[in-house]
Amino acid sequence: MTSRRNRRSHALAAQGIGLGFAVPQVLAHRLMRMALAGSSPSRRDRSEFYLMGFEKIAAFYESWTAMSIEMLRVNLEYCLLPAQYFWQGLPVTGRSSRAAAAHFQRAALAVLGAGVAPIHRRAVANAKRLSRGQ
Numbered sequence: 046m047t048s049r050r051n052r053r054s055h056a057l058a059a060q061g062i063g064l065g066f067a068v069p070q071v072l073a074h075r076l077m078r079m080a081l082a083g084s085s086p087s088r089r090d091r092s093e094f095y096l097m098g099f100e101k102i103a104a105f106y107e108s109w110t111a112m113s114i115e116m117l118r119v120n121l122e123y124c125l126l127p128a129q130y131f132w133q134g135l136p137v138t139g140r141s142s143r144a145a146a147a148h149f150q151r152a153a154l155a156v157l158g159a160g161v162a163p164i165h166r167r168a169v170a171n172a173k174r175l176s177r178g179q
Contacts (some may be wrong), residue, residue, distance in 0.1 A: 053154045060158070060165040067165075067172040074175040100167055107163040115159040119152040 075097060082090040126145075 053151070053158060057154060057158050057161065060161050064161075064165055064168055067168040071168060071171045071175055100171070104164050104167045108160045111163060112156050112160040115156045119156065122152075123148075 075093070078090060078093060079086075086094065126148075
């Protein structure tokens with residue numbers, strides 16, 4: 046279990062690092078584009094400016110939905126946890142409370158990872174697209 050938690054936290058850290066590199070790159074490219082466009086942006090510039098706002102809204106909703114689905118899954122899992130103890134005849138001990146705490150931590154990492162994934166995916170894709178000059 047520890048290795049799975051470490052993998053999940055390492056993946057989340059890697060996504061954070063990826064965002065740390067992609068976001069400033071995309072921001073610098075788009076700010077430069079806005080500065081060069083001035084008061085009369087071309088059709089291509091207007092399309093990119095529209096895309097800036099639209100993709101943020103879409104990423105927010107995609108992230109929100111992914112987190113909601115993961116929370117639903119986690120809540121259903123928690124609802125079934127007492128039944129597991131009952132059917133398996135396990136006593137409630139200090140060990141079970143530590144297991145529950147570890148379960149909460151894994152759930153929090155899963156929800157956070159589900160929320161960051163769409164944002165990371167879009168930011169990295171934008172960085173690649175804008176670095177090609179399209």
